[in-house]
Amino acid sequence: MNKIHVTTTLNGDPAEFLCEPQETLLDILRDTLGLTGAKEGCGSGDCGACSVMLDGRLVCSCLVLAAEAQGRTIETIEGMADGEKLHPLQQKFLDHAALQCGICTPGILVAAKSLLERNPDPTETEVRYWLAGNLCRCTGYDKIINAVMDAAAQMRGA
């Protein structure tokens, strides 16, 4: 099978890979590039655990073909902290105990960051609807919502 050569920008750095036509961006991130922070919870776009940013747009990487990433910019959970310094959302998730098992956490953090970039001052309802595409089975969402609201407040003040 002929593989496709793809050149991208990944978390700010140039990255290239070879992929089969049917491989998803999630497959390549996890199995070829070794970035296992994005998780496969369903493979059908229903759980949001594989959320990444593609050219500034929030996507389920299980629904994006890897070949579609040609020439585009990908941001994953691995690029969220600035070196040793956590993003305010990451820190607030720790402060609020907003994760239990943590498998949904990378996807939720990526999705929440995308929300706050668009809307720095969301209502609780807006946060709940924005994150409705990210399933969490452990927390009941309560502490996640509180962490996002608190991070938004801090980022507005910063």
Added chain:
Amino acid sequence: MALDSEKRVFKVVGTRPQRPDGIDKVTGRALYGADLSAPGMLVGRLLRSPHAHARIRSIDSSAALALSGVKAIVTSDDFNSASNSFNQDVLDNCMARGTALYHGHTVAAVAASSKTVALQALKLIKVDYEILPHVTDIADAMVADAPVVQDGRGAQDAPAGTSANVTDVVAFGHGDLEAGFAKADKIVERTFRTAATHQGYIEPHACLATMGPDGKADLWCCTQGQYAVRAFCADMLGMEVSQLRVTASEIGGGFGGKTTVFIEPIALALSRKSGRPVKIVMDRDEVFKGSGPTVSSLTDVKIGMTKDGRITAAHAMLRYSGGAFPCGTIEFGAMSAFAAYDLEAVQTEGINVMTNRPREAAYRAPGAPMAIYAVESVVDELCQELGLDPLDVRLKNAAHAGTKSSYGPTFNEIGLVATLEAAKAHPHYSAPLGVNQGRGLSCGFWFNFGGNTCVSLNLNADGTVGITEGNPDIGGSRAAISQMAAEELGIGYDKIRTVIADTNSLGYNDVTDGSRVTFAVGLATIQAARDAIQKMCSRVAKLWDIDEDAVVWEDGYAKPAGANAGEFEPMSIAEIAAIANNTGGPIAGHYEVNADGAGVSFGVHLVDLEVDPETGFTTVLRYTVFQDAGKAVHPSYVEGQMQGGSVQGIGWALNEEYIYGEDGLLQNPGFLDYRVPVASDLPPIEAVILEIPNPGHPYGVRGVGETSIVPPLAALTNAVSRAIGKRMYELPMSPPKILKAIKG
């Protein structure tokens, strides 16, 4: 192990420090089941039955084996007979032996050089099936002429006129039912149904197995218990336990569903046959079809009550279906049904019924939610009928210290009355309700468990401490264990690192189940710390040349016990660690125990909701959880258990269900059609922690993980019933069912 007699002021326990594994989990670094790879690794995939029930006449894998890149194919022939019938059932569920018992039952597996090749190979495996009659509904499966799921498994003492699918007959209770019902002013008897639901963990089952030609094997997997995985797999593959080392990955949710094995023995068999590492990761579709949902149920409850709200007699007949195998979960249901009540006459009977569905796996308080749902619904109906306040009635009948429980033992100090009183005093209970709105409440209960536990605590040269424990951290337990060690040693939480051992690095530990980890591992950690403290005091006594008894441990320092002991400068843990090699060698504390005294757990939930009379759609408006934690070690994670269990229960009550067609096939094996609650479905979940110390733990800790899934089923049912003015008797209360009730 008893509660410390001296009432202590906690310094670390009860605070909310950052969890030790937190940074890894917010940065994507934490490694879960599917995140590890090995050089030369093959991809394992499973072939699953397209039929609900079919005899396997033959399996021809020749064409698949001939495909380039295919390295091994295994079937049931590649496994040993298990050493006991329970393990044999687990094995037969992993890989069908002779007969596919449900839609999605694994019949063969392949290991290949890539996922693409593996999927091609599955299509080339030819299975000759003889289709057999099937039954997926519990009521249908009980009738005398029902298709029999497995021959020879029926109970000898099954009720007369039932089919050979009936297994696991149980009964509990005490007192004179007839006399009790004769004293009642009102008797209500109803029948309830609950659908099977799935644990719904976001991480599909995943493992990586490596077995060398010398028979030594390593297995990495997401599990709630690496020792249980080792025991199952070694038995199924005919290995000595010592030859298999199992390492638990970080676990992406389990809720009981990862206390058994599904793919792990298959990956090992494929690795043994191919001589290469093999990784298997389930698809979500496979998780629904081939891993454990909970039981479905059909329950009759009859309760008699006096006009002033005293329960005079109570009876329940529970029928659970744990899928295609016998299933003991019915016993927990029958034991827990009336646990919240102090009753003179009570009886519960239960049976399990086999159906052509996946084998049940534990799901958070397994067996309790559906039993207590039925009981709490009837209690609420009686309260409505008699015009009584449902909280007052529960207070009037509540189990308390000294109550002979409905399942036998007499309760010691329990927190039910305190949680009921907290609920009554909370503003939620008296808040006004609007049109089409209803308020419901329910009690909940779980036994809790202690079990086999082993902890090692090592003092490092710089005075920091390493703790090795054997239970996967499913929701913050490393934090709680580090806190208890810090509390006992009198050192900072940040001076301790708690890690979870592989099966070769620490003695046996039971699985992470029964809400046992913070209780039992915590207890063992405290004892291991006391063991280390005793050794440290002994070293210091030698150094000071005084009696060991003359040295005490306070706030991280060894000190002379009093003026008579002599004048010595207190020695810190770091100072003692620094001279350990010169005073007798390394210092470590250990503790091994089969812990009892777990202390039962009670909770009460309040819910307000609104039903749209046009559509039957329910919106949850307000939710408050009251639960006894004994002592909340890390209150945030205790709240998290209370909130998370509540939301799973809300999903169970309103929407989640396994849907089978007439053809016996599962119709909704995905998160689109099996819809779990999302953030926008829910209000904030307020968690109110009560602390009634457990007499069986030094700090009073009780398990908190499971009780919270129990009350939502009845709390929502009672709220919907009150909102629409019609009683509801079936879960889930999806909009069409509510609409039908409104119009009917």
